[in-house]
Amino acid sequence: MVSKVKCHTCSTMVVWDSSSPFRPFCTERCKLIDLGDWAAENHRIADNPVIDSALSEAYLAELEQEMIKQDNSFFKE
Structure with missing residues (x-):
């Protein structure tokens, strides 16, 4: 069986x-x-839908703590 579709621009088969x-x-x-x-x-x-800024800040803080626990030198002075 031959499949046919409509052209997205002009609708020709x-x-x-x-x-x-x-x-x-x-x-x-x-x-x-x-x-x-x-x-x-x-x-x-x-x-994407608008992101809740409070939730985003909480998520970033959580990621930061996770990075600190992994002894990542990025957060050390």
Whole structure:
């Protein structure tokens, strides 16, 4: 069975195999249009949620204590 997907740019159906060198895009042009959209930040991967600063400080203090226990010279005077 031949698998087909829609081109992410123009929605043309593309055969998903080695005969389609630009898959999942139908042409190099569509691939470059999509790349340009990423470069212009029109597409984004969602950021991490806002970090609670109090929790972050507690975590950093915990890491610092762990490093001191490991006799790390970074924290010695």
